[in-house]
Amino acid sequence: xxxxxxxxxxxxxxxxxxxxxxxxxxxxxxxxxxxxxxxxxxxxxxxxxxxxxxxxxxxxxxxxxxxxxxxxxxxxxxxxxxxxxxxxxxxxxxxxxxxxxxxxxxxxxxxxxxxxxxxxxxxxxxxxxxxxxxxxxxxxxxxxxxxxxxxxxxxxxxxxxxxxxxxxxxxxxxxxxxxxxxxxxxxxxxxxxxxxxxxxxxxxxxxxxxxxxxxxxxxxxxxxxxxxxxxxxxxxxxxxxxxxxxxxxxxxxxxxxxxxxxxxxxxxxxxxxxxxxxxxxxxxxxxxxxxxxxxxxxxxxxxxxxxxxxxxxxxxxxxxxxxxxxxxxxxxxxxxxxxxxxxxxxxxxxxxxxxxxxxxxxxxxxxxxxxxxxxxxxxxxxxxxxxxxxxxxxxxxxxxxxxxxxxxxxxxxxxxxxxxxxxxxxxxxxxxxxxxxxxxxxxxxxxxxxxxxxxxxxxxxxxxxxxxxxxxxxxxxxxxxxxxxxxxxxxxxxxxxxxxxxxxxxxxxxxxxx
Numbered sequence: 001x002x003x004x005x006x007x008x009x010x011x012x013x014x015x016x017x018x019x020x021x022x023x024x025x026x027x028x029x030x031x032x033x034x035x036x037x038x039x040x041x042x043x044x045x046x047x048x049x050x051x052x053x054x055x056x057x058x059x060x061x062x063x064x065x066x067x068x069x070x071x072x073x074x075x076x077x078x079x080x081x082x083x084x085x086x087x088x089x090x091x092x093x094x095x096x097x098x099x100x101x102x103x104x105x106x107x108x109x110x111x112x113x114x115x116x117x118x119x120x121x122x123x124x125x126x127x128x129x130x131x132x133x134x135x136x137x138x139x140x141x142x143x144x145x146x147x148x149x150x151x152x153x154x155x156x157x158x159x160x161x162x163x164x165x166x167x168x169x170x171x172x173x174x175x176x177x178x179x180x181x182x183x184x185x186x187x188x189x190x191x192x193x194x195x196x197x198x199x200x201x202x203x204x205x206x207x208x209x210x211x212x213x214x215x216x217x218x219x220x221x222x223x224x225x226x227x228x229x230x231x232x233x234x235x236x237x238x239x240x241x242x243x244x245x246x247x248x249x250x251x252x253x254x255x256x257x258x259x260x261x262x263x264x265x266x267x268x269x270x271x272x273x274x275x276x277x278x279x280x281x282x283x284x285x286x287x288x289x290x291x292x293x294x295x296x297x298x299x300x301x302x303x304x305x306x307x308x309x310x311x312x313x314x315x316x317x318x319x320x321x322x323x324x325x326x327x328x329x330x331x332x333x334x335x336x337x338x339x340x341x342x343x344x345x346x347x348x349x350x351x352x353x354x355x356x357x358x359x360x361x362x363x364x365x366x367x368x369x370x371x372x373x374x375x376x377x378x379x380x381x382x383x384x385x386x387x388x389x390x391x392x393x394x395x396x397x398x399x400x401x402x403x404x405x406x407x408x409x410x411x412x413x414x415x416x417x418x419x420x421x422x423x424x425x426x427x428x429x430x431x432x433x434x435x436x437x438x439x440x441x442x443x444x445x446x447x448x449x450x451x452x453x454x455x456x457x458x459x460x461x462x463x464x465x466x467x468x469x470x471x472x473x474x475x476x477x478x479x480x481x482x483x484x485x486x487x488x489x490x491x492x493x494x495x496x497x498x499x500x501x502x503x504x505x506x507x508x509x510x511x512x513x514x
Contacts, residue, residue, distance in 0.1 A: 074127025090479030239367030
């Protein structure tokens with residue numbers, strides 16, 4: 001009897017505690033929603049009519065159901081299963097279960113006054129083997145997601161590849177190292193245009209192909225985990241050649257998919273197609289000529305690696321001179337397909353670094369990063385370049401946004417740009433409900449958007465902005481130890497709680513009643 005009473009009291013205590021936590025979290029939520037947050041003078045009216053505000057995510061990071069409903073494995077599915085690759089050996093098997101909770105998430109976007117959602121389609125959810133047999137359950141999921149968005153007035157922006165190459169193609173011909181990938185990707189893209197293009201009018205081929213090539217084939221910290229021995233913990237690879245081969249095939253794959261879209265679908269569907277490139281702004285550490293050259297080399301090897309061929313039909317001269325014979329060549333027919341193979345360019349912009357000339361001879365063993373021949377610095381005369389977020393690479397440098405966008409305008413003919421990713425992270429173990437009061441994230445978004453607007457006021461042709469990310473989710477190598485979301489996710493219950501930054505966007509994006 002005594003044991004029973006103790007158990008009863010324990011259960012009662014737990015129940016009261018649960019009620020208290022629930023009430024306190026609801027109170028925190030309600031308190032944040034009631035606050036008038038400082039938008040720094042920003043509003044919808046600050047931006048041109050028709051300017052699109054959205055949030056962004058990727059399939060493996062949010063969907064869950066990674067090995068269910070007919071989805072085939074991607075290179076990330078095997079990589080996450082190797083102990084030690086991901087913080088706390090986390091996986092995207094469940095993640096935040098958008099596969100089942102997409103209506104709730106779309107409803108959140110609508111309530112927060114966003115216009116669009118940049119999501120990615122999992123290639124291996126459509127073609128489990130990368131090609132051939134179609135998984136119609138996967139097709140049905142994306143149809144549900146797209147239709148749900150349209151019902152709520154959210155415009156779908158569909159990205160075809162976000163790091164997740166089907167494992168079958170990696171095993172069959174080395175994935176991005178095999179030129180067969182160009183046709184296979186174009187066939188997959190063609191299927192998506194045909195299947196979803198009556199409703200999806202904004203297409204992107206690849207997200208951050210530079211990251212795919214550099215982290216997958218130069219230092220090998222991402223799958224397929226290939227690199228030369230001095231540069232990482234890989235069993236195979238060649239950092240001097242493979243990053244350039246992979247990048248070349250990514251560019252050709254993008255161009256072939258864009259060609260298919262323009263020839264077969266664009267005239268009737270009236271959509272547009274682009275690619276998403278990451279761009280860290282590189283600022284010279286000093287005013288010296290050597291540091292200025294170092295910063296320019298960094299820009300050429302970073303965004304120029306992909307954008308230069310797309311605009312001018314060739315790799316940057318800097319790369320041609322330094323990489324030499326290791327750099328693949330575009331044939332005349334390639335140039336015709338690659339040049340101007342976009343209607344818009346997506347730029348993912350988060351951070352900036354100082355660059356300097358290390359004044360060192362070229363190393364005997366080379367790789368993509370060594371080819372830059374630059375030094376990275378994060379402070380100047382003991383002043384940090386910016387406050388660091390949780391991720392080691394992410395410093396908050398708002399003026400870098402202005403410089404990056406202006407550089408694209410001036411160097412590449414002012415193309416139509418969407419700012420396709422921007423955001424910052426907190427540690428995954430930030431306590432709840434303190435996590436909801438993400439004032440630093442509010443400051444980040446406000447300051448970066450002000451700098452974006454300044455670049456636009458100075459003539460940059462930017463037509464959209466996407467915050468990364470709507471939800472806390474699986475953050476690649478960091479697993480669940482990093483939170484980028486403007487909506488907090490309890491990773492145990494998967495319940496969603498909008499943070500202060502979410503309500504900041506809601507207020508900033510309110511439409512004036514006429």
